[in-house]
Amino acid sequence: MTFDRSLFPTLLAVSLGLLPVAALPGADVTAAAAPPSADSLPIETAGVPDGRVVSDLEQVLDDIARHRVVFVGENHDRYADHLNQLKVIEGLRRRGKALAIGMEFFQQPYQAALDDYIAGAIEEPEFLRRSQYFDRWRFDYRLYRPILRYAREHRIPVIALNLESELTRRVGAVGIAGLTEVERGRLPDRIDRSDPAYEARIKAVFAQHPGADKKSFERFLEVQLLWDEGMAERAADYLRANPDRTLVVLAGGGHIEYGQGIPKRLLQRVKVSSTTLLNVGDQELDPAAADYLLDPTPVELPPGGLLGVQLAEHGEGRGAQVQGFGAGSGAKAAGLQEGDFIVRIGDQQVEGYADIRIALLDRRPGERLPVEVRRKGGGGEDERLRFEVELH
Numbered sequence: 001m002t003f004d005r006s007l008f009p010t011l012l013a014v015s016l017g018l019l020p021v022a023a024l025p026g027a028d029v030t031a032a033a034a035p036p037s038a039d040s041l042p043i044e045t046a047g048v049p050d051g052r053v054v055s056d057l058e059q060v061l062d063d064i065a066r067h068r069v070v071f072v073g074e075n076h077d078r079y080a081d082h083l084n085q086l087k088v089i090e091g092l093r094r095r096g097k098a099l100a101i102g103m104e105f106f107q108q109p110y111q112a113a114l115d116d117y118i119a120g121a122i123e124e125p126e127f128l129r130r131s132q133y134f135d136r137w138r139f140d141y142r143l144y145r146p147i148l149r150y151a152r153e154h155r156i157p158v159i160a161l162n163l164e165s166e167l168t169r170r171v172g173a174v175g176i177a178g179l180t181e182v183e184r185g186r187l188p189d190r191i192d193r194s195d196p197a198y199e200a201r202i203k204a205v206f207a208q209h210p211g212a213d214k215k216s217f218e219r220f221l222e223v224q225l226l227w228d229e230g231m232a233e234r235a236a237d238y239l240r241a242n243p244d245r246t247l248v249v250l251a252g253g254g255h256i257e258y259g260q261g262i263p264k265r266l267l268q269r270v271k272v273s274s275t276t277l278l279n280v281g282d283q284e285l286d287p288a289a290a291d292y293l294l295d296p297t298p299v300e301l302p303p304g305g306l307l308g309v310q311l312a313e314h315g316e317g318r319g320a321q322v323q324g325f326g327a328g329s330g331a332k333a334a335g336l337q338e339g340d341f342i343v344r345i346g347d348q349q350v351e352g353y354a355d356i357r358i359a360l361l362d363r364r365p366g367e368r369l370p371v372e373v374r375r376k377g378g379g380g381e382d383e384r385l386r387f388e389v390e391l392h
Helices: 005-015 058-064 079-094 108-118 124-130 145-153 165-174 196-206 214-241 262-267 330-334 353-359
Strands: 043-047 069-074 099-107 158-162 246-252 274-279 292-296 309-311 320-325 341-345 368-376 382-390
Touching (some): 058 274, 069 262, 079 274, 079 292, 099 214, 108 145, 108 158, 165 214, 214 262, 246 262, 320 353, 330 382, 341 353
Parallel strands (some): 069 246, 069 274, 099 158, 099 246, 274 292
Antiparallel strands (some): 043 292, 341 368, 368 382
């Protein structure tokens, strides 16, 4: 039995009343250019329903294409999983399917940013700011970039499936019973707790962590239910409004395996044919967990250039405040200090964390960049200082 382990730290933090992972200050893990493409990735695919073994995803895409909804689960931080997802999307489009892509990684209030990016009305940096991607998800954007660029190139709608983190964080803190009337108005139309296997699977993961008590688990479970029901409701609404579209749902494997998360709850709302695919990764996976198991050859993103700074969650005024430094920090070696506010990197003005991620998105280790900071002087006045930082 497996679960989307990359999801667990956020769930646990929320259910225990702590800050979610996405809200924690952290090192500027960033991106680099020219990652491997989907075409360069060899894939072995095990077809589960009748025990057949297929050596190529193409051999099962005709069967997959018969369905109105295709769920493709992932390990969030595995690039090979996302290239698999792109291969599914490309294969369905080649078969003449009018597609839409539902993504866990974007939250529903930011749908307009996705729409404008896919339509070509805004460019990538503005899309990342407006969708608040780096504040609300924070996994390396390059993992999803090929899918989003393909969708933009072919004008494939991308649907923000997830509820806003403010709501799930609130449920983690006070439970559904503690919500205000206004907050309750944001809940999905139903929250089904009738599946004991679903609850047992989540409890098994929760129990692996010492100090977890019953009250914490109830909130942990409520947050998971809220995510699954919220994404299922959004997907069902889209399918009803767009009867000509095939929807490919991309989400963490824990939301898809055994059909207990999003799939079951979507099918309770709208009667459509569906199929599930899971990327296996390093874990052992029960063949009954999905209709197809995908086992891609591992492929890694090239390392991104890092400043090597820890950033405060909130800062006073404009800029991103340096709270600390990582080992071997190029920023520290150049002369930056704790308490500095980074206000510019290269030609990119910095208002906050997202701007740093955008400024470094396609930078590589060893590159040198001018970094401007605002620092309090001895007399309390602000000074502007400029440093040349080697990215590590």
